[in-house]
Amino acid sequence: MISGNDVYEVISALVPLYVAMFLAYGSVRWWGVFTAEQCSGINLFVDTFAVPFMGFKLIAVPGSTREIVSIKVDSDVVEP
Numbered sequence: 001m002i003s004g005n006d007v008y009e010v011i012s013a014l015v016p017l018y019v020a021m022f023l024a025y026g027s028v029r030w031w032g033v034f035t036a037e038q039c040s041g042i043n044l045f046v047d048t049f050a051v052p053f054m055g056f057k058l059i060a061v062p063g064s065t066r067e068i069v070s071i072k073v074d075s076d077v078v079e080p
Contacts, residue, residue: 027033034042 028039
């Protein structure tokens with residue numbers, strides 16, 4: 001059964017993500033903070049540096065995948 005606390009945890013995890021996405025979209029589309037050329041530069045940075053380094057950190061740090069792969073079942077954590 002899904003409790004109210006579980007719903008709260010999911011909502012509290014997703015709200016910051018969607019707020020950041022909305023602000024990024026609005027800063028380009030409505031407010032004109034970034035130009036299309038600047039967006040291309042940001043995307044190039046993310047593709048070239050940010051994602052590969054985050055992937056390397058995920059692989060290089062011992063135990064980091066355990067936190068991602070663990071599954072919560074009836075308040076017990078089952079690790080594969």
